[in-house]
Amino acid sequence: MDLRFTPEESAFREEVRHFIRENLPADIRERMRLGYPPRKQDTITWQRILNRKGWAAISWPKEWGGPGWNAIQRMIFLEENLSAPAPELLSFNITMIGPVLLQFGTEEQKRRFLPRAANLDDWWCQGFSEPGAGSDLASLKTRAVREGDHYVVNGQKIWTSTAHNADWCFCLVRTDLKAAKRQEGISFLLIDMKTPGVEVRPIISIDGSHHLNEVFFTDVKVPVENLVGEENRGWSVAKFLLGNERTGIARLGRSKERVRFAKQVAREVRMNGRPLIEDRAFRTRVAQLEVDMKALEITQMRVVSAYEKARDGKPDPLSSVLKIKGTELLQNTSELAMDVGGPQAMPVWQQELSQLANEPAIGPEWAPQMAPAYLMLRAASIYGGTNEIQKNILTKAVLGL
């Protein structure tokens, strides 16, 4: 047993860190550091830089543009990328539709979609949740009826992240209303977002941003060659997608980066006449977060190591521990950063004040972004299977209750 990284693993970390330092555009890094979510173009720019290096499709086989890394290398890369901080790889492309097509796609589908997904020439979104189908995904109602060489899709998706940016949507639709079990009549379709009848309506979230959408399908014609896997067997595709390697799910690099950032800016603000960084309560809070991050880091190493050893591609139920603790830490670290900002974290800066020419900032430049980051991360324990669903998974898969 050895928790230390091997010299090769440490050298790999150095290589990744060096590449990111040399190649991440300064303006993107600065926006990320100040707490802004990456702009659409930031995500595209960075993923293309990585793809040129062969580092975008991190879990794909080499023949499809993957770097040939093992799970430990992927973990190291993801952590370095997040703590840079750099925009994340678009997960819809890299960890969702890519692996799905590699597993279930036809040769034609792979050739058509994979290279473009890796290079973010196509931006994908996920059409799973519906108004009546959240955690209970199998109750989805969006209908697809086969008519000759295409399906006609009608229905509604909701909480569709970045649908307004997307070129394509991978979608769960109901193709058989008479199936004995709800899970059996579902199919997995690829829908071009430019098809007539697709309408995207924004949902503004509590952080004031437009990230989420409703997507309406009205008589949308989808060619049958865009079916992935067999008709009515889409549930197993979805299960594969949701259970696919989830070791990056803790997003620990981001939490670490936020704590580093909070400590740094805590030197600039005051508490009872002294720099906040000298305040006992603040220091204890940071110490507790660092303890929690350390525990999660090692748990993550254990899960990744077991995944690498098993080589069966099956999800480790313990990845639910990573999801639960990882998202709690994302939330707690963003809360810390917001609290450092204090009252100056409260103004809605960009919408009004930034339009006033020559108006000096109300407080530190970083402060206004701390509240929306905190607000947005309330979603972390909801998306990707709510943390309560994760506890259900642990209950059944590990505890056998």
Added chain:
Amino acid sequence: MDFDLTEDQRLLTESVNRLLADQYAFEQRKAMLKTQEGWSTRLWAQYAELGFLGLPFAEEFGGFGAGPVEVMLLMQAFGRHLVLEPYLATVVLGGTALRLAGSAAQQGEILPGVAAGTTKLAFAHYERQSRYDMTDVLTTATPRDGGFVLEGAKSVVLHGDSAEKLIVSARTAGGRDEAQGISLFLVDGDVKGVVRRGYTLRDGTRAAEISLSEVRVSRDDLLGEQDNALPVIERVVEAGIAATAGEVVGAMEAMQAMTLDYLKTRQQFGRPIGENQALQHRAAEMLVALEQGRSMAMLATMMVEEQDAAERARNISMAKVGVGQSGRFVSQNAIQLHGGIGMTEEYAVGHFFRRVMVIEHMFGDTAWHLDRLADQVD
């Protein structure tokens, strides 16, 4: 990065598990608690035969040259069965002090007896006023006739009542809270001037209050460098934290297993209580805490022999906090999910609860270590 056990480590785990499954059932343990020693001298001899007692010592001193991972595996098994024998006091605490500070002659004189099960050690460092502060030593050692005279008192000395050899810290220089000026001495447990009042702790393990008045020791009994024992004391405490972290993981495993079993069998409202989601989620949260605690116990184990003292201390403090918090969560909820039966002396879960509680208050509690980490935030 590697989480695999070696073949030898697997065999060690099997051997201790087999022995304890056979010898350490709840009722058997209860009988041991009632003996005069409060633990099993017969099993102690068996541990010696199986090589457990010499595990971390060099072969020349009758040991097996094993490391912290082996100790962790053993302690984890001890935790699962609430082992009462003085392994922590003798092999981990006393053994570490001797290994790190003992001369070849001192190690040669004492360690073979430890490995053979004939010599038990106790680490008599903390005092009544010191709580967890390692530099708060008021016991004095004054030079006289080429040796020293010890004067003072030690508090809650684990297995201090039965140890043949005490490792006593005392001031040879400096005042209260000063890092410099502390020395360690080997003191026979039955020497003139040593008065030991033995008692049981809340978990049934033994400890003692030890007073030292006009205790004469020779210069050869000085363990390590005069005035400069603090680094050794810190490492002994760190080894204790790592070992008990493993023990707490074992205890949490046992409580988790008992609780799951109970959730599956206890019927209320015509069905097993484990069908209630409120209880399922609590059990899932216990699992999360257990796994996070397990990770931290691994961290402590890997750090015991880290050469960078600051790095070692910091990580071991993190582990103590993490394991302490996990242990509290798992043990408190183990009782809660059992309901009334969990409160009874005749049911095992409360005994595990008390062991975890006692361990949390050794070597610096959660608040003490968190405070130390808060000092280091930069």
